[in-house]
Amino acid sequence: MSALATGGVEVALRGIAKRFGAAEVLAGIELEIAAGELVVLLGRSGCGKSTLLRIVCGLEEPSAGEVWIGGREVTALEPRERNLAMVFQSYALYPHMTVRDNIAFPLRIRRVAKAERERRVREVAALLGLEQLLDRRPAQLSGGQRQRVAIARALVRQPPLYLFDEPLSNLDAALRTRMRAELRALHARLGATMLYVTHDQIEAMTLADRIVVLEAGRIQQVGRPEEIYRAPANRFVATFVGSPAMNLIPGEVQGGRFRAQGAPLELVAGSARSGPAELGIRPEHVLVALADAPQPAPPAAPAPAAPAWLTGEVELSEPVGDRGYLHLRAGELVLRASVPGPEAFRYREGARVRAAIDPAHTHLFDARTGERWERQEP
Amino acid sequence: MNALAAAALATVVLWHSYQGAERQALEQTAAAINAEFRAAGHPEAQLALLAVPFDALHRKLETTIPRGHGPALFIAAHDRLGDWVQRGLVAPLPAEAAAPEERWLPGLLAALSGPDGRLYGLPLTYKGLVLYTRRELLARPPEELEELRRLAPALRAQGAVPLAYDTGSFFFHAPLFLACGGELFDAQGRFAVFEEPGRRSFALAAELVREGTLIGEASSASVAQLFQNGRAAAVISGPWFAGELALAPRSWEVAPLPRLGGRALGSFITVEGVLLSAAAPDPPAAVRAARALALHWRLRAELGQQPPALAEAYREEAAALPPLVRAQAHALRHGRITPSRPEMALVWEPAGGLLRAVLHRGEPLAQALGRARQQLAVASRPPPPAADPQPYLVAAGALLLLAVAMLVRRARDARLGTALVRHRFAYAMVLPALLAVAILVALPLVAAGALALFAHTGGGQYRFVGLGNFAAILGARDYPPGDPLSLHFTLGVTVLWTVVNVTLHLLIGGALALLLARPLLALRPLYRVVLILPWAVPSYITALVWRGLFDTQLGAINALLTRLGLEPVSWWQSFATAFAANVVTNTWLGFPFMMVVALGALQSVPQELQEVARLEGAGPLLRLRHVLWPCVRPALLPAVLLGSVWTFNMFNVIYLVSGGEPAGATEILVSEAYKWAFERQYRYGYAAAYAVIIFVLLLAYGRLVLGRAARTGTPASGGAAGASMEVGS
Incomplete structure (x- = not known):
């Protein structure tokens, strides 16, 4: 001492x-x-x-x-x-x-x-x-x-x-x-x-x-x-802490499923509440693959909450070395994604990609108050 | 030649400084004369008047006439004629201009004659002292001083002073001096003013004060105020006094001075004449115009209330002349025309000092006389003997060579050349300021330094005396060290004056700055403006106001003391009170500067420094000592240096507030230099030597202070040094 x-x-x-x-x-x-x-x-x-x-x-x-x-x-x-x-x-x-x-x-x-x-x-x-x-x-x-x-x-x-x-x-x-x-x-x-x-x-x-x-x-x-x-x-905390900031996707929860507004995205909500909500997903939890790459193998056990897939194109690519930040556009939806370093260089601007959102990593916020909806694992 | 040019040439230009009724009378007289001349076929003698302010008249004459400009004639008092003759500013009149001499009152022509005996002007009028009385206090003007002495107790009981005049000036004491048979100079031309029988007049005045007939301490301003307020029964003053009064016409009277022991009182007489300029374009025309003006006395007497210079004016209807004119004629008949010899200028200061010592402060006469005699001897001592200029020229030549050599060496340095070329725009921008400094600062400095090596022997004549002036000043052989008039004492007072003032400025200014620096203080901008105001008022006005506040009889400060049940203070009677009055005035003038500088410095101290000290446990006093003061000190140092220099040379306050009283004890170096230059026979060289000594002292002080600042290595001075190095490279 x-x-x-x-x-x-x-x-x-x-x-x-x-x-x-x-x-x-x-x-x-x-x-x-x-x-x-x-x-x-x-x-x-x-x-x-x-x-x-x-x-x-x-x-x-x-x-x-x-x-x-x-x-x-x-x-x-x-x-x-x-x-x-x-x-x-x-x-x-x-x-x-x-x-x-x-x-x-x-x-x-x-x-x-x-x-x-x-x-x-x-x-x-x-x-x-x-x-x-x-x-x-x-x-x-x-x-x-x-x-x-x-x-x-x-x-x-x-x-x-x-x-x-x-x-x-x-x-x-x-x-x-x-x-x-x-x-x-x-x-x-x-x-x-x-x-x-x-x-x-x-x-x-x-x-x-x-x-x-x-x-x-x-x-x-x-x-x-x-x-x-x-x-x-x-x-506020969701977007303030973490860099790049968490993606927030407006939509609605109905019957235990979240449907995005203006994009073909639907997945398990993980909350018993329903109503207008925003879905949060951190960029590092957005999985990205080139559109022509082989579809990743589905999980061995069929999960009740399978990842939701979206197809879009790379609007902006920012490789910084150890990681790369991508801006993906799918319809009206813009998603920030973070990919590991060397991989980032493969995503050129304009490239067609597929992106997966894993319900295990999503957050839900009340569209009106911004308060978190606690997860309730089914 | 066209008519316009002829008319322009035909005009005799006359300068005067009359105002009010005197000016009106002069203008009407000139109009009458011009009409006469035109009628008589002398269009070349038309008078054109130009009024010049009194303060500027002498200076303008002395600068224009030597260059062949200026007026053909001017009206002036006789007392500076000797100097003007010596400088060649005036031209003698032909003998017939004043003929016949019996037409003029005796003595007036002599007053306008030069040391060479020739006549330089024609007398117009003269001014002497008369008696003013308040009717409600004195039913009729006293004919005898004894009358006034008898009435004195009754008058005092009414709260009035029986007799008042400016007891600090020898000019107003002259009636008593002359009545006692006093002489200014003896048969050998030596000063006799402080000897018998004139000496008795000082004792007499002291007795009048002691018994309560005469007011002891009064200035011209307080005399006028006392009379105006009905608190003085009788006042001795000149014709100008009537113009200062705002009283109902029948509430006061003018009378001749009363008799003393059966002997009529006269006064010193100033003769005003029309003088012929040495640069007059057409002297005969000018002389004709001057004679016409001198002979036209009636308008000037009746309208302008000027006593005529012509004897015939009094023979005719003397009773019809205004009382002010008759009373002055009385003063002339029994008085003395003020001697115009240069030595006369030396008498006023010691004689005034003697009067103030005896009448204001009640000093024993013998002691005051001793000092006055010594002062007169010092002031009249001949300038140092002529010195051989050769060694000085050699030394000056050597210095010049050295300077040139240094300049050449620097100019050959290649870096200087490239710096000049590279930064030519910057140098071009600096050039006007550099020239201004050279002309306004460097040249006068060199000129004053050179002047200090000469002695002015009057009339613009200079004699080279080398370091004689310095030897005379620094040798300090006139007064023993410790005597209030010695150089050591004056220097000591100057240093004390500077230290006390700057300390007070710093304390008061700093304390106010600390108050004003608080951001949450309500009405802060208002306080700031109010506190800066004393600085915005011209210092001489402030000094005069404070002089009035400290006035013994009428001042607000004594009134306040009396109201508080305290004894009124005679501020000018002791060194401590007079010095304190000066310090109060100068502190009033000086603290705003320190406050502004300190406020700026305080506001540049980061708030966090104070906060961190507060967190560490430092209370307000510790924070002031360990944080604020060290941070503002670098910014305050130049202000303290400037403030010291200003205070060291604060002439206005000393001259206008204490005037050096008592007996020169509160004089500082610069006011002493002023007295040598302008009140003691224009000893410019001697005064310049004083100025050089002051300059050297302040230069040494400045080097010392700035050197110490550089050694302690405060951040501010470090930054400044860095900046100057950048400019230099």
């Missing part, structure tokens, strides 16, 4: 709402975070996720609701009384201080003795690989180095709760991937509670113990990444 293991603290948000004048930014936020958990707030810009983070740390006051940290209500407390640290998207390093002074600043404010300060600065600097940079100023550092300094400054006080506000957005793609891994490792090592805001679903998927999807100031879904991906709670 490292000396830096800080342990975590549970956080609870109860009925948080925030308005700026007439604009309602957050409403009815209920969230429980376990000690040591890494929770990612995921949403588009303007969805209220940063405001929620600022309410947790105390820079913003909620219009209603309570913030609890470590079993203590902190809603009315000053930020410094909440014992947490925050890393900003812009890093917010003090330009006039060296890296050493930047990292030591929280300790200096708390009147920690100089020797102790130096020891702890060295410790976090070693952890984040900043030993060689301690005498530089922020202007002399690269983006990734600044990010590490910002994290080091948050770590040095070893609070049990860390807040991250899009900390990786200003980094290039390669660096972002590396920092993601480092953050994950850091979380494992510290055991602290972390609340992490991002608009990047890859970050959310890779980092989070649990993801909170936020849209228009309301929580859309809370769950493990896998849950979010496999069982999106509504149309």
Whole structure:
């Protein structure tokens, strides 16, 4: 166990709402975070996720609701009384201080003795690989180095709760991937509670113990990444998480079968409800074959829910190497499909193809409310 | 030659600066003369008048006449005639122009004669001091000063000052000075103003103040206000005072000055004459016109209320002359025409200082006299001896050679050539500004530096004295260090003045900027405009307003203190209060600049920096010290440098608010330089040496501050250095 293991603290948000004048930014936020958990707030810009983070740390006051940290209500407390640290998207390093002074600043404010300060600065600097940079100023550092300094400054006080506000957005793609891994490792090592805001679903998927999807100031879904991906709670989560986005095919469920609107597509619905609905299928679950290729052998046991086949043509082909993305048109229907790498190069634009939709991978959403219809396996 | 050109040539142009009734009278007189001349077949002597503002008249004469332009005649007071004769701006009149001499009141022709004894103009009128009284306080004007002294207790009981005049000016003290038999110069031409018997007049004035007959501290403005409000029973002032009053005609009177111990009081007399320009195109015509103007006295006396210069005017119906004219005639009869010799200009400052010390501050007379004598001796000390210019020329030549050599070396550097070609558009764009800076900044700097090596010996004559002026100033042999008039003291006051002001500007401006930077503050734009207003008002107006607010008798500040039950403060009596008054005025003027700069700097500090500090536990004070201040310091540094330079040279406030009171103690270097240039015999070279010393001090200070900023390596200065390197490469 490292000396830096800080342990975590549970956080609870109860009925948080925030308005700026007439604009309602957050409403009815209920969230429980376990000690040591890494929770990612995921949403588009303007969805209220940063405001929620600022309410947790105390820079913003909620219009209603309570913030609890470590079993203590902190809603009315000053930020410094909440014992947490925050890393900003812009890093917010003090330009006039060296890296050493930047990292030591929280300790200096708390009147920690100089020797102790130096020891702890060295410790976090070693952890984040900043030993060689301690005498530089922020202007002399690269983006990734600044990010590490910002994290080091948050770590040095070893609070049990860390807040991250899009900390990786200003980094290039390669660096972002590396920092993601480092953050994950850091979380494992510290055991602290972390609340992490991002608009990047890859970050959310890779980092989070649990993801909170936020849209228009309301929580859309809370769950493990896998849950979010496999069982999106509504149309918004379904299309927001996953890239390329899930296909949604409008149609109607009648007698346990889904019939698409404007395309010759019919398959087992997997739901006992009936009425207008949208069928969701992720691009990687759309199976594609060239029209002149031999029909794949039917499954050995005749399944009650056989795949539905469609014939169409490739409108757009985007091979990216390890995968390829196809836009298929079948009548009025446009389907996005994702095929494994080398195969993608075979699908030229204009080629005739057949596509199969496996009912085992479909989702149904209410056409009116967008809510998920739970599957009921027959 | 056509008729129009003939008419143009035939006009004698006359410049004057009269206004109101005086101007009207002059215009009607000129019309009458022109009609006479036309009737008499002298169309070439037609007078054409041009009114020039009083402030501009002297300057315009001094620039146009040497170039052969300007008027043929001009009306001016006699006191600068000596200087004009020396510069050759005026031409002598033929002897017969004034004949017969007995027609003029005695002394007037002499006043318009040059040091060479020749006559340069004809007297038109003269101005002297008279007594103004309020009827409701004094049934009739007192004939004896004793009368006023007897009435004083009763008048004071009515809340009125028995007698008021500008007690800070020697000009208004002159009636007492002359009545005591005072002389300005002794038989050998040495200053006698502070010696017996004139010395007694200062003691007498002090006694009048002590017993409550005469107001102790009053300026021209406060005297007028006291009289207007019925709080002064009698006032001694000149004819211009009547024009400043807005009173019912029968509520006040004009009378001759009262007698003192049976002796009639006169005053200093200013003679106004029509002078012949050295550039007059047709001198005989001009002389004829001047003589006609001088002899036409009646309109000017009756309409313009100007006392005639001709003796016959008083022999005829003297009783019919306006009281203002008769009272001034009395002042002339018993007074003295102000000497026009150049040394006279040196008397005003020390004599005024003496009066303020004794009457305003109640200083012992002997002590004030000692200082006044010393001041007079310093101001009248001859300029440094002529120096041999040869070593200076050699040094200047060597410097020039060095500069040329450096230029040539740079020009041969191939990179400079390519840079010039590559960036020719940029250089072309910069050129106008470069030229403007060269003409408006570099040239005057060099000229002032050169001027500092000369001594102005009057009348536009200069003598090369080398570093003599600097030796005289820096040697500081006139006053011991620590004396308020010594260079050390003035320099110390200047530094204190700058430090105190800039600190206050920074504190107040910074605090207001912190308030204004809060985005949620209601009515923020309104506050911002209101707080910038003091900066938008011209500084001399602000200074004059504050001077009025600090006025001992009539100022709002003392009124407020009295209302609060506190003692009123005589602001100009001690160094601390006078200095404080100056600082208050200049802080009022200076904080908006710092506020604007600080506000801009604050708004450029990212919000997150403050937020992260807040999260880390820093309260407002710690955030200010560790986050905000370090972030705005680079932006504030140039503002502090500028503010220091401006304050170091803040002439307006010193000159207009304290005026250097008490006894020159609140003077700063630049106001001292001004006094040498314009109030002590036009010692331009000496003043230029002061300016060079100020420049060197400020240059050193600027290098020090900017050098420190570069060493601490603040991000802002690093960025600026990077930018300038890019431009240079």
